[in-house]
Amino acid sequence: xxxxxxxxxxxxxxxxxxxxxxxxxxxxxxxxxxxxxxxxxxxxxxxxxxxxxxxxxxxxxxxxxxxxxxxxxxxxxxxxxxxxxxxxxxxxxxxxxxxxxxxxxxxxxxxxxxxxxxxxxxxxxxxxxxxxxxxxxxxxxxxxxxxxxxxxxxxxxxxxxx
Numbered sequence: 001x002x003x004x005x006x007x008x009x010x011x012x013x014x015x016x017x018x019x020x021x022x023x024x025x026x027x028x029x030x031x032x033x034x035x036x037x038x039x040x041x042x043x044x045x046x047x048x049x050x051x052x053x054x055x056x057x058x059x060x061x062x063x064x065x066x067x068x069x070x071x072x073x074x075x076x077x078x079x080x081x082x083x084x085x086x087x088x089x090x091x092x093x094x095x096x097x098x099x100x101x102x103x104x105x106x107x108x109x110x111x112x113x114x115x116x117x118x119x120x121x122x123x124x125x126x127x128x129x130x131x132x133x134x135x136x137x138x139x140x141x142x143x144x145x146x147x148x149x150x151x152x153x154x155x156x157x158x159x160x161x162x
Contacts, residue, residue: 043143046100047161050139050150053080053090053097054114054159060088061116067130069115072139075104099141106140106147120157 053070057080060068067083076099080088087095099105114137115123115130122137123130133154140149149162 042100043103043141043146043148044161046103046143047141047148047150049097050078050141051159051161053078054150054152056080056090057114058116058120058122058157058159061118062120065118067115067117069113071113072105072109100143103141103143106142109139110135111137114152116157121155122152122157 057068057070060080060082068088069081070078071081072078073096077096079096080090082088089095090097111124111133113125115125117123117130122133124133124137125131133152135154137152137154138149139152140147150159151162152159
């Protein structure tokens, strides 16, 4: 008899229960998306791209056994140059990189030009007369009043976002 009861008893969710769960998940997703700041997302993405280009410059120096530089050229552009001061295509094949709309370099960029030697150590200044960094190089990115910093450590050349 118990076997027959199990066969006839139906288990599962009704369509109404499934619809209610989907509606609740939709409301939660909408609430989260409104709280997620687009400017923070765009700013952190741009910082990641900047870090990638700085690491690319550092890797070029080490792999080609000559100095390469990252240089801030305006409030929202930068370029990578070789030791002859020629622009080099970056990791996405651009000679000059323009930051995303509404993003600029902050007013307190500690060094406008970072040169990496053949060991990947960062220096301040030109390829012909570089000066060793005495403190972290800070490259702030600003968008709609929010900022994020890209940091380059002296001696080790570690590059990260703060």
